[in-house]
Amino acid sequence: MNFPAQEQVNEMNLINIESVKLSCKNCSLSELCLPRSLSDDDLARFEEIVDTRPPIPKGGALYHAGEASQALYAIKSGAFKSVVTTEDGEEQIVGFHMPGELVGFDGVESVHNCTVVSLDRSTVCELPLRDLEALSRKVEGLQREVYTVMRREISQEQAMLLLLARRTAESRLASFLLSLSHRLGSRGFSRNEFNLVMSRHDIANYLGLAAETVSRLITRFQESGIVEVNRRRVTILDLAMLKERVGQPGGTKV
Amino acid sequence: MNFPAQEQVNEMNLINIESVKLSCKNCSLSELCLPRSLSDDDLARFEEIVDTRPPIPKGGALYHAGEASQALYAIKSGAFKSVVTTEDGEEQIVGFHMPGELVGFDGVESVHNCTVVSLDRSTVCELPLRDLEALSRKVEGLQREVYTVMRREISQEQAMLLLLARRTAESRLASFLLSLSHRLGSRGFSRNEFNLVMSRHDIANYLGLAAETVSRLITRFQESGIVEVNRRRVTILDLAMLKERVGQPGGTKV
DNA sequence: CGAGAGAGTTGATCCAGGTTAAGTACGTGG
DNA sequence: CCACGTACTTAACCTGGATCAACTCTCTCG
Numbered sequence: 001m002n003f004p005a006q007e008q009v010n011e012m013n014l015i016n017i018e019s020v021k022l023s024c025k026n027c028s029l030s031e032l033c034l035p036r037s038l039s040d041d042d043l044a045r046f047e048e049i050v051d052t053r054p055p056i057p058k059g060g061a062l063y064h065a066g067e068a069s070q071a072l073y074a075i076k077s078g079a080f081k082s083v084v085t086t087e088d089g090e091e092q093i094v095g096f097h098m099p100g101e102l103v104g105f106d107g108v109e110s111v112h113n114c115t116v117v118s119l120d121r122s123t124v125c126e127l128p129l130r131d132l133e134a135l136s137r138k139v140e141g142l143q144r145e146v147y148t149v150m151r152r153e154i155s156q157e158q159a160m161l162l163l164l165a166r167r168t169a170e171s172r173l174a175s176f177l178l179s180l181s182h183r184l185g186s187r188g189f190s191r192n193e194f195n196l197v198m199s200r201h202d203i204a205n206y207l208g209l210a211a212e213t214v215s216r217l218i219t220r221f222q223e224s225g226i227v228e229v230n231r232r233r234v235t236i237l238d239l240a241m242l243k244e245r246v247g248q249p250g251g252t253k254v
Numbered sequence: 255m256n257f258p259a260q261e262q263v264n265e266m267n268l269i270n271i272e273s274v275k276l277s278c279k280n281c282s283l284s285e286l287c288l289p290r291s292l293s294d295d296d297l298a299r300f301e302e303i304v305d306t307r308p309p310i311p312k313g314g315a316l317y318h319a320g321e322a323s324q325a326l327y328a329i330k331s332g333a334f335k336s337v338v339t340t341e342d343g344e345e346q347i348v349g350f351h352m353p354g355e356l357v358g359f360d361g362v363e364s365v366h367n368c369t370v371v372s373l374d375r376s377t378v379c380e381l382p383l384r385d386l387e388a389l390s391r392k393v394e395g396l397q398r399e400v401y402t403v404m405r406r407e408i409s410q411e412q413a414m415l416l417l418l419a420r421r422t423a424e425s426r427l428a429s430f431l432l433s434l435s436h437r438l439g440s441r442g443f444s445r446n447e448f449n450l451v452m453s454r455h456d457i458a459n460y461l462g463l464a465a466e467t468v469s470r471l472i473t474r475f476q477e478s479g480i481v482e483v484n485r486r487r488v489t490i491l492d493l494a495m496l497k498e499r500v501g502q503p504g505g506t507k508v
Numbered sequence: 509c510g511a512g513a514g515a516g517t518t519g520a521t522c523c524a525g526g527t528t529a530a531g532t533a534c535g536t537g538g
Numbered sequence: 539c540c541a542c543g544t545a546c547t548t549a550a551c552c553t554g555g556a557t558c559a560a561c562t563c564t565c566t567c568g
Contacts, residue, residue, distance in 0.1 A: 069405075084412050088501060092416035106409050109402070113409045133398065137391050144387065148363070150404045151323075155360050155367045157411040158338050162346035164418035165462030169525065200546060208419030210526055215547050231534080231546085247342060423555065454516060464556055469517050485516085485564085510568095517562070526554090532547070538540090 024050060032100030032187060033074045034127070034149070037141045045139065049131035055123045062103065062116040062124065069112045071126045072104040072146075078122025079197040081206075082106065082114045093206040094157070096198060100187045105153050119197045164208045167246075172207040173217045174245035177227065181236060192239075196232040221245075278304060286354030286441060287328045288381070288403070291395040299393065303385035309377045316357065316370040316378065323366045325380045326358040326400075332376025333451040335460075336360065336368045347460040348411070350452060354441045359404050373451045418462045421500075426461040427471045428499035431481065435490060446493075450486040475499075 024030055024047045025040075035046045053073075056062060062073060065085060080097040094114060097103050106114050136143040163172055185191035196203070204211040221227045226242050228235040236242060278284055278301045279294075289300045307327075310316060316327060319339060334351040348368060351357050360368050390397040417426055439445035450457070454472075458465040475481045480496050482489040490496060 082412075084416050086416065090416075090420055092412075092419055094412040094415045105405060106412060107405045108409050114412060137397065143391065143397065147400075147404075150401075150408070151359060151361045153408055154404070154411065155362050157408065157415065158336075158346075158348040158360060158368060161348045161411065161414055161418060162338050162340065162344075164415060165346055165459075166344055205419075211545095212527080212547080213525060216525090219547075453514095465515090466517080466557080467555060470555090473517075511566100512568105513564100513566085515562100515564080517560105519560085520558085522555105522557080523553100524556095525552105527552075528550085530547100530549085532545105534543100534545080536541100536543090538542105 023047065027076075029074065029076060029100045033125075034072075034102065034142065034145050037145065038139065042139045042142070045135060046142070049128060049135055051126040051128065053124050053126050055121055056118040058118055058120050060118045062118065062122075063112055065112050065115045067112050069104065069107040069110050069129070071128045072102050072132065073116075073124040073126055075099050075101050075103065076123040076125060078118055078120040080116050080118055080122060081198060081202060082116050084114045091205065093202055094160075096202075096206065098183055098187065101183075102149055105150050119202075169207075169209050169213050170217055170220075171246050172209065173203075173214060173221070174242050176203065176207060177234065177236065178242060178246065180234075181239075192236045194234055196234060277301065281330075283328065283330060283354045287379075288326075288356065288396065288399050291399060292393065296393045296396070299389060300396070303382060303389055305380040305382065307378050307380050309375055310372040312372055312374050314372045316372065316376075317366055319366050319369045321366050323358065323361040323364050323383070325382045326356050326386065327370075327378040327380055329353050329355050329357065330377040330379060332372055332374040334370050334372055334376060335452060335456060336370050338368045345459065347456055348414075350456075350460065352437055352441065356403055359407050373456075423461075423463050423467050424471055424474075425500050426463065427457075427468060427475070428496050430457065430461060431488065431490070432496060432500065434488075435493075446490045448488055450488060 024033070024035055024043055027033070030036075035043050038046060051071075056078070062080060063069075065083075075097055077099055079099070080103060081093050082095040082097065082103065084092045084094050086092075096119075097116070103116055104112075106112055132142075132146070136146060163175055167175070180194065180196075181191045184194050198206075200214050201211045204214045207214070218227075218229050221242075222229060224241065226236075226238050226245070228237055278287070278289055278297055281287070284290075289297050292300060305325075310332070316334060317323075319337075329351055331353055333353070334357060335347050336349040336351065336357065338346045338348050340346075350373075351370070357370055358366075360366055386396075386400070390400060417429055421429070434448065434450075435445045438448050452460075454468050455465045458468045461468070472481075472483050475496075476483060478495065480490070480492050480499070482491055
């Protein structure tokens, strides 16, 4: 991603990881990561279990479906997509993950069932499950923190099920743009102007559409003066109108 | 539901609930519920936090979207659907829940975001979150047990996202029938003959289809000799052919 | 036992969005 | 600075499944 604001974050991470010992207390994401409600004391204990990982290049995988699930990952910079693959090679993107978010909650019998691929040069903190489990038995708030994040994940996926089952293509794309805007905004980036880290193809796949449809819709939104899109740079011109496009009648009636 | 086998379970539950003090050790579902890996000692402690709830009639709600999330529920008999509702009254069924399964993992900031409705007269055990949290800080395996169930939930929803985004109507219905067969089978009921607890309308909603489409597909499957359906009673005649219908090319190409 | 209500089926028609097929713009390496 | 590959756009056409509209079957209730 190339947000002006985000470049700063990248800078900070590079410094943290390469020259200074990792510190949760000073991390720019600390408010977004797990140890939100921890005391200084508990935070120190939390820091002990956090490992740093070498940056993951664009296209590289954080983990693969089928691998044992051994850690959660906090995204410090960059972005990821989670991909579910069927036996016959079909792929479905089930989520995009932005800085400040946690990934690694998927899996059955401690085996991941999706592959998480970096969309950019990305950096993450690794939180080994074993340590996290042990620590959360000691630290009151931590366990609840983890549950909260997982519950939110479940709820988000349920919202996505509704989107895919009941909404028109137009509503899906509008929701997608609003969701991106919201997520980036709540992490301190601009709500109205941002870069898409993912290709049109990825967006289409995620939304259950054809890439051509996404392209057509973007054009239509531009013609209506709702957004301006230049390659991967998006500017939201009329938020209200964008929201209207979500609610639009369509999809299967109930 | 009216499986011959399930009637037994209902019997047992009625006895448990109405005449005998609830006992996890003797519960017919104990292998399916949370305390799978607990020692006798820990099981006793687990039993202490479990509450019983009065049976929930068909159409009644276990909990509503917007309510505070205070417990998990183990389904002892009957069945439920989880429904997400949008502001404009649109409804999407995001899951069906069978005996032996746990519900209550949805929610953001400890508020449920879906409503869980009984599809039959149903009985559940209530596991208050507060107690569960406290206990899982003491009992080694319990915390992992809860994580495991939540992770499976997330993975199942991801599979559902793939289904809705990429599969044809035929493939969706075939998957649905196979999944039901599998889930009931793994709980000791017949894999080849079972009752649908939910209406055609519910099935259609869940699969992102129109009820008419589900009806037509059932007819088509019957004509192909794959299943026999009589009102809500389903008999799978040719499992292999049913599986073929899942893999069938179709949906959006990747 | 007949009327009415839900639930399910079936058939006819239509359209959102997929598919196919050219394009165009960018960006990198030679 | 040109050539080639990749990402994206645009247009024409086609189809799976939604919608609309009867109709049937069961069950319930008076």
